[in-house]
Amino acid sequence: MTQDALIAAISIFTAGITIAIGSIGPALGEGRAVAQALxxxxxxxxxxxxxxxxxxxxxxxxxxxxxxxxxxxxxxLFANPYWDHFRAVGG
Structure with missing residues (x-):
């Protein structure tokens, strides 16, 4: 696996985990807030x-x-700051 492919795979995995975990908390918080308001x-x-x-x-x-x-x-996914760094270091 090349360095670019590894960075892409890690970026995609991290983006997916960020959305998955980052949407659970707000969803639970919004549900509780609405229930308390009602x-x-x-x-x-x-x-x-x-x-x-x-x-x-x-x-x-x-x-x-x-x-x-x-x-x-x-x-x-689209503006990863590590792409340019690893491409410059890798040649």
Missing amino acids: AAIAQQPDEARTITRTLFVGLAMVESTAIYCFVVSMIL
Whole structure:
């Protein structure tokens, strides 16, 4: 296996693991946040607007973690900084 092929294989594997693990946490967090918001709205229906607004802000922050993982995996696949380094060292 050549050095380029090894870097490609490791990059693809790491990108897949990044997406797989990086999407589990936000999914669980979003599910719990929605469940808690629904419970709060059920207990205090008059505050539904405030709870909903706060929920959407919180969901956006939780989702940003998954987006960061997606960006890292895209960098590993398409703009890998190690390609140029190993090509320069390898000749």
